[in-house]
Amino acid sequence: MSNVRGCNLPDDLYYLVEKHVWAKPLEGGVYRVGITAVAAKLSGGKLAALTVKAKNIGQEVKQAKSLATLESSKFVGPVPAPLSGVVLRANEKLVADPNLAISDPYGEGWVAEMQPTDWENEVGNLAFGAEGIAAYQAKLEAENITCS
Secondary structure: OEEEOOEEEOOOOEEEHHHOEEEEEOHHHOEEEEEOHHHHHHOOOOEEEEEEOHHHEOOEEOOOOEEEEEEEOOOEEEEEOOOOEEEEEEOOHHHHOOOHHHHOOOOOOOOEEEEEOOHHHHHHHOEEHHHHHHHHHHHHHHOOOOOO
């Protein structure tokens, strides 16, 4: 886990840095996706809701297009998909407690699981490992964003 400007960023995730979302490979070619600690901070820190659109389950969502909706006191808007893929399931725990996405964005607060449909072409759009952390650090510094 790297700490960049007070923001926890695991080294083993694929980040769509511009959209503050991540993807993590699971078994069987499935990816778990969610929002970063940066997105959690930018949202204002307390969520009213974080819901995957019911119509998206079983359907393909394109990379950077809306996968879910996040509602907080400071923001209402889309949670973009970090990759194109078929939405297999949403994290039902977020229905009861959307703030899991704030308190544990990389664990219990994941948003959805997806089966990628264009991974080979899109992986180049994602930041990973030490290079990914460096890219995220550059964005946070350029926009003067901190999580602490």
